[in-house]
Amino acid sequence: MGIYSLAERWSIIDRCESKLALGESLDDLDYVQLVQCVNVSTMGDKLEDFYAISSNMRDNPRCAARQKCADSVCPHCFVRREARKVSLFKALSVNYRIFNTFDIPEKYWAILPIPSINGNVRIESHGDTGSALHAVNYIRIVKAHKNLHFTAWSKNGMDWAPAFGQEGKPKNLTFVWSSILLNVVDMPKETINGYAFAKYVDHVFTVFDKSIAVEKGLFINCGQYTPTYEKVSHKCRNCMRCYWVPGRRRKKGKGYIRNLEVLGLEDKGADFYIFELRK
Numbered sequence: 001m002g003i004y005s006l007a008e009r010w011s012i013i014d015r016c017e018s019k020l021a022l023g024e025s026l027d028d029l030d031y032v033q034l035v036q037c038v039n040v041s042t043m044g045d046k047l048e049d050f051y052a053i054s055s056n057m058r059d060n061p062r063c064a065a066r067q068k069c070a071d072s073v074c075p076h077c078f079v080r081r082e083a084r085k086v087s088l089f090k091a092l093s094v095n096y097r098i099f100n101t102f103d104i105p106e107k108y109w110a111i112l113p114i115p116s117i118n119g120n121v122r123i124e125s126h127g128d129t130g131s132a133l134h135a136v137n138y139i140r141i142v143k144a145h146k147n148l149h150f151t152a153w154s155k156n157g158m159d160w161a162p163a164f165g166q167e168g169k170p171k172n173l174t175f176v177w178s179s180i181l182l183n184v185v186d187m188p189k190e191t192i193n194g195y196a197f198a199k200y201v202d203h204v205f206t207v208f209d210k211s212i213a214v215e216k217g218l219f220i221n222c223g224q225y226t227p228t229y230e231k232v233s234h235k236c237r238n239c240m241r242c243y244w245v246p247g248r249r250r251k252k253g254k255g256y257i258r259n260l261e262v263l264g265l266e267d268k269g270a271d272f273y274i275f276e277l278r279k
């Protein structure tokens with residue numbers, strides 16, 4: 001949870017926000033302390049053996065709006081079922097404010113301690129970006145930790161496209177474009193607001209209802225399922241299709257061509273479409 005108490009972290013944020021509001025620049029100590037306030041989470045369940053850098057979806061107005069949309073996957077977000085993790089969500093609120101408020105140079109992100117068991121770190125496990133600055137800070141974290149591989153999930157291309165335009169896409173970052181709607185593969189646009197986007201997308205991740213999967217005979221390649229769609233295993237560490245593994249090729253999305261054919265979609269290449277069953 002870092003070297004500062006929660007109250008100390010908000011005090012540091014308040015002090016730095018006040019300086020910016022007065023038109024003052026942040027100094028070395030400000031940036032160092034802000035980075036020291038960031039929480040890196042130990043993950044469990046599906047993401048056992050992973051660490052994640054994330055924000056709190058409850059602070060994100062886009063997440064709130066999508067959760068009111070019945071066709072969206074967001075009302076089914078697993079994070080809503082984790083309401084009892086109060087201290088985690090408080091720490092992730094600190095992250096959200098820092099990532100969306102402060103333009104922190106890459107050299108300061110290098111001091112953020114990021115543990116890893118398998119060399120992979122998840123970006124966004126409990127929320128999504130709130131702005132292009134949020135995505136810029138993530139990309140700088142990735143650049144500052146070249147010994148690790150990061151995989152970012154997002155529904156907010158409007159943040160990531162300008163961030164990639166500004167910062168480029170480091171080799172140690174995989175970007176997963178997460179479909180907003182249930183049962184609809186969200187093909188990435190070539191450009192968003194004039195910024196290139198599709199070329200930066202490594203995977204498109206889409207959640208399907210079991211009834212649709214059964215009706216169309218979809219191959220669910222996120223987790224392991226029996227032919228009747230009963231779950232066998234659902235841990236990323238046993239799959240790693242979305243992640244880069246040092247010394248290993250990514251696993252190809254077996255069955256994806258059949259999925260694209262039955263959904264009437266164009267094949268844009270192997271290892272691109274991930275289908276998950278809604279829990």
Ligand code: SF4
Binds near residue numbers: 222234235236240
């Ligand atoms: S496809 Fe595999 S690595 Fe990707 S989210 Fe699903 S279980 Fe995890």
